[in-house]
Amino acid sequence: MCLAVPMMVKSIEGDNAICEIDGVRREASLMMVDDVAVGDYVLIHAGFAIEKLDQEDAEQTLALFRQVLAAGGMPE
């Protein structure tokens, strides 16, 4: 039940945003998040953006994965 999907904000009107993933668009309430801009990724759950995705942080995790891959699974 706690599933939520990262979607990109396409447009904002008042406290609502139109968000998109893989060509699917949905309206979501921005009641729970601050400082959201068009182009941001937000996590959508039951019609609400529950958190903004930190893209820099996501890239750091992915970079860590690339290190694990490069090290062939040896602990870094």
Place this chain on the structure above:
Amino acid sequence: MKYSSEFRNPEVAKALIASINTIVAGYPGRMTLMEVCGTHTMAIYQHGIRALLPAQIRLISGPGCPVCVTPVGYVDRAVALARRPGTIIASFGDMLRVPGSSSSLLAEKARGADVRVVYSPLDAVALAEKNPQQQVVFLGVGFETTTPTIAGSVLEAKRRGLSNYFVLCSHKTMPAPMAALTADPELKVDGYLCPAHVSAIIGANAYQPLVDQFKIPCVVTGFEPLDVLQGVQMLARQVVAGEARVENQYSRIVKPEGNKKAQALLTEVFEPCDAAWRGIGVIPNSGLQLRPAYAPFNAELQLPVEVEEPKEHSGCQCGEILKGKISPRDCKLFRTACTPEAPIGACMVSSEGTCAAEYKYGG
């Protein structure tokens, strides 16, 4: 799918598994790691993660499927409300097939009750606005991920001046049940994969008291397969080193302090209460109820109905499964009397239930 597919790369998965194998290589015995959240349970089954892990790691499922931990009496009340003339029941889909003592919402729907599945509690508010002569009851089930959305719907109904929108509350909170399970001497858990999106709301720091009290490692972990493997890697490293800390694997979403705005919404509309967990019992301060100021939206207070005496199937072992004490295959009803088509226990109903996942993916 941006920020999903990158976290499913099979080559990285292999490397993470190799790393986990190296970490636990000299570990004497077997460590038990519990995934608390139903969405983790699904991800672990769906991606076959158990079979990929070394023998030193045992993954067990905990009480994190909200539908599964909802007591039978709640379903009975929802059934009674569905039978009430002029009432529309609005719910997330999972609740419809959960067996009550003698009926379910799906059975009531088949008999003509107005039971509707909605995607968002805001859809239920819109339903109330469109049907002013009827009473719309939203089934408020879920953890901190979902409860703020229900708080939002109550505020929205208030803003629109609606007097026919109600919530039947059975909201649960973390990490109270984790403390209850850790204190259970029959259950030896060595570390927790802490829920991803509950933690987005409550924050990674919320597990610090658990770590301080029980010296048990806690790693907030995302729901993609690489997230889960990295979460296991981080937990294994702590267990092997004899450490106990809160770590945050899912930092791209979860902040140490959580989502303050969502917390403020929760605090505005709800207050803590003791809550009954199916199979576990009453845990103090592990639930949320509407504050007295929002009593006009409280279905239990505003729409009194007669509710039957709760009855559980005597052979059902959902309680033991929710506590991680047995696995679905240890239950005599599993696959015989209890199947997804004709479920007896809640763990077989919800797509996130351990029994449903074992039935579908367990081979």
